Amino acid sequence: MNITLLILLPLLTAIVILLMQNATQVKWVSMMGATLQFVLAFVLLFSFYKERQLGNTSQMLFELKYNWFPSWNISFHFGVDGISVAMIMLTAFVVIAGVLVSWNVTKMTKEFYFLLILLSMGAYGFFISLDLFILFFFLEIAVIPKYLLIGIWGSGKKEYSANKLALMLMGGSALVLVGLLGVYFSASIHSFDLITLSLLHIPIQTQLICFPLLFVGFGVFTALFPFHTWVPDGHSSAPTAGSMFLAGISMKLGGYGCLRVATYIMPEGAKEYASIIILLSVIAILYGAFATMMQKDLKYINAYSSVSHCGFVILGIGMLTKTSIIGSVMQMVSHGLMTALFFAVIGMIYERTHTRQVSEMGGLLKRMPFISTVLFIVGLCSLGLPGLSGFIAEMTIFMGSWQHPDTFRRVATILACLSIVVTAVYILRAVTKISMGPLKDEFKNLTDATWNEKLAALILIAGILAIGVAPFWFNDLVSPGAEIIMQKISPITIGIK
Amino acid sequence: MIETLTLMKPELIITFIIFLLLFIKIGKGVKSETMLLLIQVLLLLNFITGFIFNSEGNLFDGMYQTTAMMALQKNILSLGIYLISLLFASWFKKSEHMLEFFILMLSALLGMFFLISSGNLLMFFLALELATIPVAAMANFDLDKKVSSEAAMKMILSSAFSSGILLFGISLIYGATGTISFTELPLYLDGSPLQILAFLFLFTAFAFKLSIVPFHLWTADVYEGSPIAVTSFLSVISKGAVTFIFISTLYKVFQPINEVWYNMIMILSIASMVIGNLFALRQQNIKRFIAFSSIAQVGFILVGISSNSAQGISSVVYFILIYIFSNLAAFGVASAISSQTGKENINDYKGLYQTNPFLSLVLVLALFSLAGIPPTAGFFGKLFLLTAGASKGSYLFITIAALNMIISLYYYLRIVRAVFMEKNEQPIEKIEIDLSAKFALTICAAGIVLIGLLSWTYDYIQSLS
Amino acid sequence: MSGSTIIFYLLAALTLVSGLLSVITRIIFRAAIYLLFSLIGIAGIYFWLQYEFIAAVQIVVYVGGIVVLIIFSIFLTQQAGELLPKQKLGRQLFSALAAFCGLALVMLQLVQHTFTTTSNTPIEPTVANIGAQMLGIDQNGFALPFEVVSILLLAALIGCIVIALKSKPENNL
């Protein structure tokens, strides 16, 4: 299949949205666009499997290359491997759910959906790019819609949050840019092409400079400690779909970048800085978890827990074993689905109760069994219940991390393991407080989820269960991609069993 | 003779237009709308003829030289002038000295053409003055406004001062090398202290015209006080022209001492970005704001220039092309608003999107382009500048440049925030925009979106440099 | 010490002293006159250097043109005899310091530099030579700059007319 469709389709949808006259039309057009994206993602998945089954073992499938800026050696080079397919699936899931839960947006509907779809385009483009320039291009495309989504449709101190988010993310991408330029000029062929670069040897001095630049740059996107502070503010101020996209998709851009760009093309750098990465990620995991315990606002809870969960992504990458890398991809997808669902539920609750303070809620299970059940599911997924995706991802990361006999990594793994207790504590506190206990008087007349909300939740739950119950297909999908990354790393990684 | 005509075609056409306007002025009695239309058509023709009958060569013993690249640069400036004639139509129509204004502007343009084509220091100096003195007069064209005359005064005095310094530098160079020809100069440059000193004196003139920190101080005041058309002329056309000659002078004439100027440019580039950004942060007046932001932009241009390679030239030219569209779009919107409401304060822009979606979108597009956000062309422009600059391998320099993009993003977003997010009790009412202005804004918007995505524009420039 | 040397030093003294006085005197009219003397001194140096043509141009354009223009503008804008406002002492000191540093720097470089004199045959700066080159378009011709300057003067003229000759004095403020 032609994977540029993944970019063209959202683009087309966005253009059509601009031409629409009223809000209803806009909604349906975006719904249709999102559905088509969803279908397309599945088509991609199945054709990917088919290709692989037919014995196509090339690193990237469906490769396409058009020259763009030949003088800089920049080209539209697209292609997917299992990791990208996984991320594309995630995006498609989150997009359709995001469109569904935003059904009630009344303020500037057209612009809202336009930005949502634009954001999805950025994400798809990012995940299929094999040219680092294009990748960077799409990375930045995805930033400004977020700014506007938060700033216009957000709540609370939205302007502050929007600014903070945009500036920190742009700061991250500035570092990425410098790193990319360093790589571009240090390789023997000046190229942005990922595949070309992966075949070249990048001098170690460059790696030592550029790896941290790239890793921290992408790390800002994925809430690397201590650059995570945009996460709580950004998420809490964003409108529901905004938070979903932010946490579900855009934080994953960073993780994907750390893995696919930083680690893949600069394995020596990765190895050199592994301890620091692990340290930071463990700090993020525990620190995020403990900070979550103190939060009172639901969105803050989820945002801080995202910091903690995304720490696992980084941990998995930092551990540099095949299993841990697979785990980290799984964690990205899992966290994307889960946190999107969590934000969707928070949005639903907020729309009804008009509060996000956990302490002001109680007993919602009685009036909103569906929403509360979803809340339970998402909470359980977050705390890593088997059968849901979070468990699979975390366990894979732990198993992968543990493969190092080195004590430092062992200790890091154990500390990371401990976070699942803390997670259980804050998730249960929040979930039980909200949905259990006596029903408050002011909530006597609340209604349960509407069709669109139910559909959105069910789609995301389906994704969570698909990974949680049957992880093997996912593992098979991601594993060859991780294998290739490992082949680049393993010759120089010492001490991995 | 024919050769002279074709080689000097751009200058001759401009001269022709100047004299045509002069005769019309003497004849008098034409309505200003018709007049403006005529001028716009003439400028469009000028722009179009820039594409045809281009040839390369030297005239007057190398005093005048032209290449395809120079023709392109001139054409970029012609395009800018054409857009200016469209964008500020309402201001022109109100002004009673429209013809004089255009005569002056075209003289300045002629000066810039000669500047680009100059082949020795004398031509360079004269062209620079021709490109400056009329602009100072133009800055005073809001005759009744105090700020306008203040701006004109600041401009003429400081540029005279800078010319003095420039001339002193030229005289030293002349004394040390015995030549003023660009082709001979590199043969005699050996980097002796006196030459470096002379070069610095010369360099500061460029720095002054380009508003490079610390020679930038006049910029903001002049931009703020001048009529908006002049401000945009200064910030786009002048800056573009001077950048073009600056880069070719550095690369060709001062190539023997490139280590000196590389370091110098690095320092000044960082200074310009930082200071420009820091000042832009706190500006309320939109013109003044753009002035400081353009200082920061110059810092970026310097990054590209520092690369000392063909990529450097093409990325700079490409950036200027994009910069013309972006900055003119921003000025166009600002002018549309200020000419109808007199509001130039950023706070007045609050809630603009509710009443003027078209203007807001163009403005935001322009700001995004200036900030370097994809998919606008500014992204590519800035990125290529940085890429060109990075070829020297100075990570610190590039990192500082890249981080400065964040500060600049902050203040560009401030306007975006005002336009889209903040509430206003009395937003600016619906503004009627001239058809021509609307057309020009649309062209700008299209340019902002397309130039980046259509990669052949860059490749074309690259093929010339 | 020959007579020409004495004349030179006299001219130098005239130029510098009146130049200095022109920037420090507090009576504006005197400043203009000192400027005039200084310019004449420079013209004298041109004569001394045997560049008669340029000396003549100097006297005609500067003394006959620019200084008159300046005096004219002084009459327009200033009540004669009024003392010029004094600049702050700090500014004066700092300016003097900066100027002196610049002077020292430039002089140091000039003195340390050995100018390599050309050995080619000199061209006499006669009026005929100058005129031929001024309008020549081939080697050593300066026709193009001449044209450029003419356009510049035209533009300056138009600019001056528009700015200085305001048509609606009632809007004056």
Next chain:
Amino acid sequence: MQPGLYHILFISTVLFFIGVFGFFTRRNLVTMLMSIELILNSVNLNFITFNKYVWPNKLDGLFFTIFVIAIAAAEAAVAIAIIINLYRTHQSIDVENAEEMKF
């Protein structure tokens, strides 16, 4: 001692910085203009000197001087026009009164 290149260069440089000093300290716009004229004249002197003593084979310096004089005239004219206009709007040609725009 026969006066030569360095003597005249000294004169011109000193004159240049006298002009610069004047430009820095004079508050009256017309006197500032006069300082500019001093600066330009010092440059002219430079050109002529170099032409005479160092590069007599061509007349580049001399022509430079001629053109600088022309430019100086044009510049002065425009500057004076502007100053006069400023005087009309501000009722003063003190530079300290024309600093409405700052920061």
Next chain:
Amino acid sequence: MPNVTYIALIPLLPLAAFLILGIFGRKYFKNTSGIIATALLLISTLLAVYTAYGYFFEYGKVDGIYQKLIPLKYTWLQFSEGVSIDMGIIIDPISVMMLVVVTFISLMVHIYSLGYMKGDDRFPTYYAFLGLFTFSMLGLIISSNIFQIYIFWELVGVSSFLLIGYYYDKPSAVAACKKAFIVTRFADVGFLIGILILSFYSNTLDFNKLIERLTTPESNELKNAVAASFLGISALTWGLVLVFIGGAGKSAMFPLHIWLPDAMEGPTPVSALIHAATMVVAGVFLVARLFPVFSISSPNALSLVGYVGAISALIAAVIACTQTDIKRVLAYSTMSQIGYMMFALGVSKYGGEDGLGYTASMFHLFTHAIFKALLFLGAGAVIHYIHSNEMKDMGGLRKYLPITHITFLIACLAISGVPPFAGFFSKEEILLAAYQNNKTIYWVALITSGLTSFYMFRLYFSIFWGRTRPSSFKRDCDEVKGEGGFVMMLPLVLLAFGAATAGFIPFGHFISSDRITLENKFHLMFSISPVALGLTGIIIAMWMYKKENNKPEKFAAMSSGLYKAAYHKFYIDEIYIFITQKIIFNLIARPTAWFDKNIVDGMINATGEGTKEISEKIKTFQSGKIQQYAICFLVGLISLALLFIYVWK
């Protein structure tokens, strides 16, 4: 070996019940959900019994050894070469035994709940949760992979959480379910890390391979695992101890037992199923599953198991003597009995007669499941009748609840170890094993045994004898139809039958540490002392509680310190609260949040503010004075000149 893949149906049927009732129950099966779930479970039970029959009597034994059969195995998640989570079924004596126990008890509870939960709002949800639990528990039992067991381990945890919190509008229930989940979760982290350690050294997650590799003395895996050490303890021991911590959490061993008494907030049938008969013995099961490794490769870890078990048994028994909530008494009794099972394992050795403890532990697990379920269901009948859990609201109920009374009595006798009831036989074996191997534990066990019969009969007499308290139940209970009808009584009777007769099963014949048949030997002389002690306990209880009197108060006053401490559960809850609230919450979480808000975020904000501040500071450069601009110009020029001429050549 015949095709026994149908075993997969045993857990899947309850899962089906969960899914059907969970998704459609509220809409379509409002009233019939109980029947559906029970019917599905009945099939499971029959299949389980059929399997047990087939395994024990037909194909299980080859050459005198019961085989570990793996009829089904799918790779579920491949981590690396050789290390994968497999979803499989292992069939060996203990799993078959557990299959029977779990399905049977669960079936009883299902039937019982038809009456007990009748009319409840969330009837379908209740059965759905029961289905989920049964599925998870069965999955846990038949796990062939240590990670698989962890998965189901977590799932039983969550179903327990859901069922404890079933009455979700009761704040105490909410608190209890949270507590149960978090405490067991904490222990599970230990389990998880233990798995990581074991899997790393054995390079497999498969039980069979793991046990084989870690028990073969010449294998490299074992050598590595023993050689690597941390804090002077070998990695293998660490791994096993951590795994045991997981088991201890689930099995409510001291000091991780605090969740169990609170878990009684759930519906009583749930307590019977989960917190008495099945889930809480998962820890014992886990240790039994890994018993060869414990026993052969790390006796230290095993003795830790023994001591923890013994301490838990004693402490729980002491606390049970002082509690007044009948379900809490039963909860502590459960803890105490599990302690028995645990230390029975701890004192056992691998193979032959020395492995008696293992057999005894499993035997006790089996009998305990029956009589403890019976006790809970009986207590449930009482509570159902009285609508209270407190002993002081009860008394003299034997007249009102005759069947319950009889069955309860049987259960009490069983737990007290009075022959010939089931508990007698299993406890006897445990004591014997302890006597043979570890005298300390033996004495502790003996005392506990006396205490057990005391508190059980204290309970029994308080409920069924003494003065009736009409005020407490006449008011709203007299209209309730007696003992809850057939559906509630049938399980009681069946279980009572089991409690009375299960002891005669020759358990060693089926289950032993090395899976070779063990001949049952009965030591009459040895059993005198525990039985005597038990009877003494009964008599004291009768003396104190049969008639209403003030002896208990006196007695309590006499031993005030101990009594008070025991009544307050030895303040363990308070210690936990101190640690969680004061230390973790106030000393870690709060400072973390503060740090984040003020330092990390503050730094980011300060960058922004600082930039603004600087921009405000330097604004004077742009003074509007053109002369100043020119000075800057010149100064800039001069500095650049100095820099490039003299400094940076």
